[in-house]
Amino acid sequence: MNDNYAKIIVAIVKEQEAVIGPVAIEQARLVPGLTIDWNTKEATMTQDPKQTIDMLVEQYRALFGKISVEVCKEAVGRLAQQLTPDQMPSSLR
Amino acid sequence: MLVNRKRKVLLLLLSIALVITWLVSEATSQDWFLQEVYTNIYGVIALIGGVMGLGVARQWGGFKSYLGKALSFLSVGLLLTVLGQLINAYYILIVKVEELPYPSFAEVGFFGAVIFYVLGAFYLSKTIRLIPSIKEMSAGKKILLSMVPVLMLAITFLVYFRNYDSEGSTVAQVILDFAYPIGQSIFATVALAVLFRSKDLYGGKMRGAVILLLLSFMLQYVADTNFVYQDLAGNWVNGGYGDLLYLLAYSATALGVQSFGFPKPVQVTPAAEPRAEAGK
Numbered sequence: 001m002n003d004n005y006a007k008i009i010v011a012i013v014k015e016q017e018a019v020i021g022p023v024a025i026e027q028a029r030l031v032p033g034l035t036i037d038w039n040t041k042e043a044t045m046t047q048d049p050k051q052t053i054d055m056l057v058e059q060y061r062a063l064f065g066k067i068s069v070e071v072c073k074e075a076v077g078r079l080a081q082q083l084t085p086d087q088m089p090s091s092l093r
Numbered sequence: 094m095l096v097n098r099k100r101k102v103l104l105l106l107l108s109i110a111l112v113i114t115w116l117v118s119e120a121t122s123q124d125w126f127l128q129e130v131y132t133n134i135y136g137v138i139a140l141i142g143g144v145m146g147l148g149v150a151r152q153w154g155g156f157k158s159y160l161g162k163a164l165s166f167l168s169v170g171l172l173l174t175v176l177g178q179l180i181n182a183y184y185i186l187i188v189k190v191e192e193l194p195y196p197s198f199a200e201v202g203f204f205g206a207v208i209f210y211v212l213g214a215f216y217l218s219k220t221i222r223l224i225p226s227i228k229e230m231s232a233g234k235k236i237l238l239s240m241v242p243v244l245m246l247a248i249t250f251l252v253y254f255r256n257y258d259s260e261g262s263t264v265a266q267v268i269l270d271f272a273y274p275i276g277q278s279i280f281a282t283v284a285l286a287v288l289f290r291s292k293d294l295y296g297g298k299m300r301g302a303v304i305l306l307l308l309s310f311m312l313q314y315v316a317d318t319n320f321v322y323q324d325l326a327g328n329w330v331n332g333g334y335g336d337l338l339y340l341l342a343y344s345a346t347a348l349g350v351q352s353f354g355f356p357k358p359v360q361v362t363p364a365a366e367p368r369a370e371a372g373k
Contacts (some may be wrong), residue, residue, distance in 0.1 A: 020158055021154020021155070022153075023152065032360070058361055059360070062298060062359075063298055063299050065295050065300060066296070067290065067294060070222055074225070
């Protein structure tokens with residue numbers, strides 16, 4: 001399951017990178033419990049993954065408001081279908 | 094970041110100083126030399142804004158991201174405007190022409206700037222997901238939004254082409270006569286359309302910067318439209334209020350781009366714990 005969440009995080013950061021460049025990675029590195037290796041495009045979490053994703057989305061929301069959240073939701077796309085409603089982070093619902 | 098704040102203050106103070114210079118020059122004299130000097134120095138705000146803007150664009154990935162592209166194109170647009178002004182200054186102060194040639198090499202700068210502003214507006218619209226958001230809009234909003242290009246085209250037609258006569262014009266002149274206002278209408282249309290999205294920027298640090306850029310697009314459109322209006326009416330004066338409009342447009346663009354100067358990243362999550370690599 002953590003693997004799915006890691007994929008979601010990488011997808012979000014990738015999409016944000018296309019929009020706002022390296023700032024996307026800087027913002028992700030500010031999320032507690034989240035480590036990003038952008039050379040290998042890998043994300044590891046040491047805390048609750050749902051909460052980590054919510055905090056990541058919040059980090060982007062601080063820049064462009066609701067528009068940043070829309071970018072995150074769009075990035076997740078099909079990956080989100082692999083999660084049950086309970087497993088879905090609230091920021092991506 | 095303090096450096097970014099200082100740069101914004103510098104641009105703001107310079108803009109205010111140039112506006113005051115214009116007011117003093119208008120109030121105290123109609124001296125030809127002063128007006129010509131003023132016409133040729135206020136572009137300095139576009140020069141400084143363009144150079145600083147390229148630095149800001151780099152922070153957002155330069156040509157590797159939508160926002161970086163938007164800021165890069167707008168900054169280059171500002172620099173191209175300076176090029177156009179320098180070429181005109183050369184004609185006025187060195188060649189001492191009585192009437193500026195049109196088209197001239199200055200068009201490389203001025204028309205190039207229009208193209209780069211259009212590209213900047215396009216990538217700004219990509220940054221804020223304008224097209225997908227239009228698809229999600231209600232029918233009423235879609236109709237309202239579709240009126241924007243119609244309105245801009247109507248204004249363009251009324252100001253530019255109502256009494257247009259191409260007799261005696263070269264092909265290049267006719268092409269540019271149409272290309273300038275159409276290009277300007279495009280970025281003004283995008284600016285108005287982006288306004289529809291501005292409420293979705295609430296809560297974001299960059300909201301003010303986006304709105305300032307939209308304002309600058311509108312000011313640029315007003316300045317250009319006024320220029321053509323005054324030129325056709327034969328009452329354009331170097332150093333007149335038309336130049337003040339251009340100064341305001343350049344200042345707003347320069348400040349708008351600089352407002353994207355990325356502040357020190359801050360954790361926004363309540364349970365945040367300091368991390369060693371944060372803020373790199």
